[in-house]
Amino acid sequence: xxxxxxxxxxxxxxxxxxxxxxxxxxxxxxxxxxxxxxxxxxxxxxxxxxxxxxxxxxxxxxxxxxxxxxxxxxxxxxxxxxxxxxxxxxxxxxxxxxxxxxxxxxxxxxxxxxxxxxxxxxxxxxxxxxxxxxxxxxxx
Amino acid sequence: xxxxxxxxxxxxxxxxxxxxxxxxxxxxxxxxxxxxxxxxxxxxxxxxxxxxxxxxxxxxxxxxxxxxxxxxxxxxxxxxxxxxxxxxxxxxxxxxxxxxxxxxxxxxxxxxxxxxxxxxxxxxxxxxxxxxxxxxxxxxxxxxxxxxxxxxxxxxxxxxxxxxxxxxxxxxxxxxxxxxxxxxxxxxxxxxxxxxxxxxxxxxxxxxxxxxxxxxxxxxxxxxxxxxxxxxxxxxxxxxxxxxxxxxxxxxxxxxxxxxxxxxxxxxxxxxxxxxxxxxxxxxxxxxxxxxxxxxxxxxxxxxxxxxxxxxxxxxxxxxxxxxxxxxxxxxxxxxxxxxxxxxxxxxxxxxxxxxxxxxxxxxxxxxxxxxxxxxxxxxxxxxxxxxxxxxxxxxxxxxxxxxxxxxxxxxxxxxxxxxxxxxxxxxxxxxxxxxxxxxxxxxxxxxxxxxxxxxxxxxxxxxxxxxxxxxxxxxxxxxxxxxxxxxxxxxxxxxxxxxxxxxxxxxxxxxxxxxxxxxxxxxxxxxxxxxxxxxxxxxxxxxxxxxxxxxxxxxxxxxxxxxxxxxxxxxxxxxxxxxxxxxxxxxxxxxxxxxxxxxxxxxxxxxxxxxxxxxxxxxxxxxxxxxxx
Numbered sequence: 001x002x003x004x005x006x007x008x009x010x011x012x013x014x015x016x017x018x019x020x021x022x023x024x025x026x027x028x029x030x031x032x033x034x035x036x037x038x039x040x041x042x043x044x045x046x047x048x049x050x051x052x053x054x055x056x057x058x059x060x061x062x063x064x065x066x067x068x069x070x071x072x073x074x075x076x077x078x079x080x081x082x083x084x085x086x087x088x089x090x091x092x093x094x095x096x097x098x099x100x101x102x103x104x105x106x107x108x109x110x111x112x113x114x115x116x117x118x119x120x121x122x123x124x125x126x127x128x129x130x131x132x133x134x135x136x137x138x139x140x
Numbered sequence: 141x142x143x144x145x146x147x148x149x150x151x152x153x154x155x156x157x158x159x160x161x162x163x164x165x166x167x168x169x170x171x172x173x174x175x176x177x178x179x180x181x182x183x184x185x186x187x188x189x190x191x192x193x194x195x196x197x198x199x200x201x202x203x204x205x206x207x208x209x210x211x212x213x214x215x216x217x218x219x220x221x222x223x224x225x226x227x228x229x230x231x232x233x234x235x236x237x238x239x240x241x242x243x244x245x246x247x248x249x250x251x252x253x254x255x256x257x258x259x260x261x262x263x264x265x266x267x268x269x270x271x272x273x274x275x276x277x278x279x280x281x282x283x284x285x286x287x288x289x290x291x292x293x294x295x296x297x298x299x300x301x302x303x304x305x306x307x308x309x310x311x312x313x314x315x316x317x318x319x320x321x322x323x324x325x326x327x328x329x330x331x332x333x334x335x336x337x338x339x340x341x342x343x344x345x346x347x348x349x350x351x352x353x354x355x356x357x358x359x360x361x362x363x364x365x366x367x368x369x370x371x372x373x374x375x376x377x378x379x380x381x382x383x384x385x386x387x388x389x390x391x392x393x394x395x396x397x398x399x400x401x402x403x404x405x406x407x408x409x410x411x412x413x414x415x416x417x418x419x420x421x422x423x424x425x426x427x428x429x430x431x432x433x434x435x436x437x438x439x440x441x442x443x444x445x446x447x448x449x450x451x452x453x454x455x456x457x458x459x460x461x462x463x464x465x466x467x468x469x470x471x472x473x474x475x476x477x478x479x480x481x482x483x484x485x486x487x488x489x490x491x492x493x494x495x496x497x498x499x500x501x502x503x504x505x506x507x508x509x510x511x512x513x514x515x516x517x518x519x520x521x522x523x524x525x526x527x528x529x530x531x532x533x534x535x536x537x538x539x540x541x542x543x544x545x546x547x548x549x550x551x552x553x554x555x556x557x558x559x560x561x562x563x564x565x566x567x568x569x570x571x572x573x574x575x576x577x578x579x580x581x582x583x584x585x586x587x588x589x590x591x592x593x594x595x596x597x598x599x600x601x602x603x604x605x606x607x608x609x610x611x612x613x614x615x616x617x618x619x620x621x622x623x624x625x626x627x628x629x630x631x632x633x634x635x636x637x638x639x640x641x642x643x644x645x646x647x648x649x650x651x652x653x654x655x656x657x658x659x660x661x662x663x664x665x666x667x668x669x670x671x672x673x674x675x676x677x678x679x680x681x682x683x684x685x686x687x688x689x690x691x692x693x694x695x696x697x698x699x700x701x702x703x704x705x706x707x708x709x710x711x712x713x714x715x716x717x718x719x720x721x722x723x724x725x726x727x728x729x730x731x732x733x734x735x736x737x738x739x740x741x742x743x744x745x746x747x748x749x750x751x752x753x754x755x756x757x758x759x760x761x762x763x764x765x766x767x768x769x770x
Contacts, residue, residue: 019178032722035199040199
């Protein structure tokens with residue numbers, strides 16, 4: 001099962017990964033259009049300061065995901081096909097139990113339901129990996 | 141594929157050639173930079189102090205201010221003001237260099253140059269309060285040249301040439317406290333006010349940006365234009381050719397690139413001499429061919445009909461022909477990549493400005509006014525010596541050239557319209573009043589590889605002239621439209637609406653008039669003033685049925701300065717690529733809406749040239765309505 005990894009020596013803290021995720025969630029490549037949206041998109045990757053290092057953090061695809069255990073509606077499940085922690089937006093009722101349980105703070109509220117990194121399912125390359133100018137991010 | 145990068149076949153051919161030869165070009169480097177930083181693009185990155193560098197997240201409140209507390213409006217406004225100051229400084233420094241040479245001419249220490257327009261010396265002298273009765277032009281110049289140079293650093297008063305503006309503009313500027321003072325003072329003050337912990341009121345900062353822009357348009361640029369006319373000659377309509385096909389296989393090709401035209405002028409004069417011709421023939425060439433890129437090209441095109449090889453995005457492509465013996469450069473718009481491209485061929489780059497050195501350049505032959513022709517001759521001889529080193533098998537010059545008429549100015553349009561003995565703007569104004577010409581658009585500015593090369597310029601201008609709007613152009617925009625044939629007189633019949641075509645046929649002008657280099661945007665201001673003086677179409681710049689457009693801008697900071705001085709002067713200006721302000725709704729709203737209530741002009745950011753055309757056509761129609769014209 002894949003996870004996003006960051007070579008911390010290469011990360012330049014440019015936040016292009018965050019911007020790419022914002023644009024992907026906004027559903028547009030046009031930065032100016034995204035900024036003008038009335039309802040702002042969320043990002044599913046956050047550049048965090050961890051002591052002296054900068055660490056882009058997203059859903060860590062936990063082996064024993066607490067969010068799945070907490071989910072009252074069955075929106076969060078482990079996808080049998082690929083082992084990914086998958087969120088079905090149609091089933092989410094916005095109770096925020098997953099947000100409270102996630103030890104990484106990787107789940108956000110977006111448009112009344114939960115939102116988290118899904119490895120850009122439906123794209124050949126994840127937006128953040130594509131955008132990273134130093135190749136620090138890899139999905140493996 | 142190359143045709144997605146440029147709509148000019150000659151350029152596409154050279155881009156393909158570069159691909160085959162694996163020579164990276166500007167487009168490749170742009171692709172490698174993508175995606176470019178969102179903060180920079182939005183104007184939300186601040187590097188002014190070392191509590192940063194800071195950025196503001198436009199989508200959340202995580203980082204709503206920088207470390208000092210500056211929010212997105214202040215950050216975007218400060219950044220923009222610094223860019224306007226930089227652009228204004230670039231144009232103005234060019235003007236200063238010309239003024240310094242004028243002083244030397246007056247003192248007799250620049251024997252290769254002389255006064256080429258005595259009438260203009262007298263007109264300017266009157267403007268500067270210098271008596272001209274019974275004085276020779278040389279005597280007048282001794283007082284005029286230092287007086288003009290003083291405009292850059294004088295400690296009191298406001299810019300002399302800004303008083304050319306209509307009364308209403310001057311009142312507005314005085315009221316807003318943006319009437320420009322000494323040019324260097326305005327540049328310095330913007331840098332000072334935008335220091336860390338400087339001014340915190342972003343509206344006030346933006347007004348400061350308008351002020352330094354006005355110091356460019358009515359100052360540095362206007363000085364450059366007027367003084368170059370005095371030294372090199374005021375332009376007259378001239379036929380010439382444009383595009384890469386002007387490079388000649390059998391000649392020594394000297395490509396000039398940059399902005400200050402005085403060494404270029406010297407090179408043009410020297411290259412014509414029989415001695416140089418003989419030297420060229422001795423190495424097997426049929427002669428010396430001077431061709432230009434960008435603004436220095438426009439300057440010598442306007443006075444002498446020197447051919448133009450291309451505009452900004454073609455600078456690498458010219459070298460790719462394998463036929464350039466010398467690339468002579470001075471300042472601005474010169475890509476550092478040129479030395480890498482030149483190394484792939486026999487091309488020698490020669491830098492000539494003490495203000496613009498490049499690494500890896502073997503030949504730096506600095507322009508000195510006292511020895512202009514001597515230095516020009518040295519440079520041309522480098523080209524002659526280099527001619528035999530051309531690899532004939534690698535020479536590939538595109539066939540494309542296009543005819544154009546260039547050399548229009550505020551003064552000679554008057555003569556063109558009214559005739560030699562009764563020069564007048566009356567015919568133009570009447571054409572506008574009757575509606576045969578709806579209005580005038582200045583379509584100017586850069587190229588940017590983020591857009592298909594030349595496409596926006598050509599598309600916008602074609603749409604405007606189709607709708608009976610006379611177009612005046614400068615800079616790379618002018619070169620773009622010239623390449624597509626819009627500056628031939630025949631293009632009126634081919635592309636212009638019936639009213640405009642009729643006027644062009646009657647007067648004998650193309651529907652698109654080449655007004656010169658980017659500092660010659662000041663000519664557009666001067667022409668507008670003449671039209672107001674003639675009367676009937678508005679009493680101030682904000683009333684005229686005119687608009688500005690920079691459809692492939694912005695690339696250079698100079699473009700932002702130009703846009704700002706047009707808007708500050710009351711002219712609606714459409715820009716193709718937004719200034720870096722989209723991260724601040726308030727700043728964008730001021731520039732694109734509220735500023736109209738202050739100066740009478742405003743911006744619109746619109747990348748689609750047909751939509752931009754609609755905006756301009758609608759604006760001009762509205763201006764006509766307000767004037768009571770149909």
